[in-house]
Amino acid sequence: xxxxxxxxxxxxxxxxxxxxxxxxxxxxxxxxxxxxxxxxxxxxxxxxxxxxxxxxxxxxxxxxxxxxxxxxxxxxxxxxxxxxxxxxxxxxxxxxxxxxxxxxxxxxxx
Amino acid sequence: xxxxxxxxxxxxxxxxxxxxxxxxxxxxxxxxxxxxxxxxxxxxxxxxxxxxxxxxxxxxxxxxxxxxxxxxxxxxxxxxxxxxxxxxxxxxxxxxxxxxxxxxxxxxxxxxxxx
Numbered sequence: 026x027x028x029x030x031x032x033x034x035x036x037x038x039x040x041x042x043x044x045x046x047x048x049x050x051x052x053x054x055x056x057x058x059x060x061x062x063x064x065x066x067x068x069x070x071x072x073x074x075x076x077x078x079x080x081x082x083x084x085x086x087x088x089x090x091x092x093x094x095x096x097x098x099x100x101x102x103x104x105x106x107x108x109x110x111x112x113x114x115x116x117x118x119x120x121x122x123x124x125x126x127x128x129x130x131x132x133x134x135x
Numbered sequence: 136x137x138x139x140x141x142x143x144x145x146x147x148x149x150x151x152x153x154x155x156x157x158x159x160x161x162x163x164x165x166x167x168x169x170x171x172x173x174x175x176x177x178x179x180x181x182x183x184x185x186x187x188x189x190x191x192x193x194x195x196x197x198x199x200x201x202x203x204x205x206x207x208x209x210x211x212x213x214x215x216x217x218x219x220x221x222x223x224x225x226x227x228x229x230x231x232x233x234x235x236x237x238x239x240x241x242x243x244x245x246x247x248x249x250x
Contacts, residue, residue, distance in 0.1 A: 027177065055235045066225060066241035067178070074236060112177055116235035121166070121185055122193060123234045125178040 026050055028115045030126035037103050037133045045129045047113030048095040056089050056096040057114035057123060060107075067112060070098075103133045137162045139242035141226050147248045148216060156211045156245050158226035166229045166237065167209040168193070169201065171222040172244075178225065183234070184209055216249045223247075 028049040035043050047056060055074045059067040073089035073096060081087075085107075089096045100107055110130045114123040139160045148154055160167065168183040170193075180193030184203040198220055200212040209228075213220060224245045229237035 027179075030177075057239070059239075066243050067239075069238035069240070072236060072238065114178070114239075118235070121183055121191065121234050122180060123168075123239065124180070124194065125170075127175055127177040 027124055028113055028126040030111075030113060030129050032129060033127070034130040035132070037131065039105060039133055039135055040102050041133075043100045043103060043131060045098040045100075045111050045113075045131070046095060047097070047115070047126055048093075049115050049117075051094065051117050053089070053091060053094050053096075053115055054118050054120075055116045056087075057116075058087055058096075058098050059112045059114065059125075060109045061112065061128075062109040070111075100131070103131075105133050105135065107131060108133045137240075139226055139228055139240050141224075141242035141245050143245060144243065145246045147250065149250050150217055151215050154213050154216060154247075156213075156224060156226075156247070158209045158211065158242060159207050160209075160226075160228040160240070161207065162228065162230070162240065163206065164228035164230050164240070165206070166231060166234055167203065168227045168234070168239070169199070169209070169211045170225045170227065171195065171220075172225060173222050181211070181224075185233070216247075218249050221247060221249045 058070040061067040169181040170178040182201040227239040
């Protein structure tokens, strides 16, 4: 079952912050985050493993709440280059399948 | 350069005409996978392979076949394509035989139109 991402779309001005959420109805083992620009392949951002960790990558960070079966991606002081569609991918065991959400389209305007 | 290469990038074909989309990686990755991407549905996994000669179904395997005879190649076969298989297809690979803790490296995609 696909994880649910929210919001489906968001428009920001440069410098503003955004949060993208990813929720699952099943217990999560890990969560992946990817960004895809229009006409390009998805690009890996980060993986969070179960244990409630938080990770950061420049001004993009993420948290993973195992109990709530959800992860959030935080984009702070957004830049034009952050525009694209963000996908979370979830794994429900230490196995071989990733299930992706429907994506969140982010547009950053000058 | 480390990469995942898919061919063709674009294909328009007709219902029932068998086709193969090739995928090759030069990173010595064990895990390879095929996804289809449709508007609003994100990426859905078709098939994956943990290593040579080991393949398994993903969420949407119907109408597709795969094989993994060599580590670097993972072709996607549509024996009798139908219009509902019109989609954008991505091949991906990752280092180990498990997907949960490894970044996926994606190819540039193959846009398939079946008339």
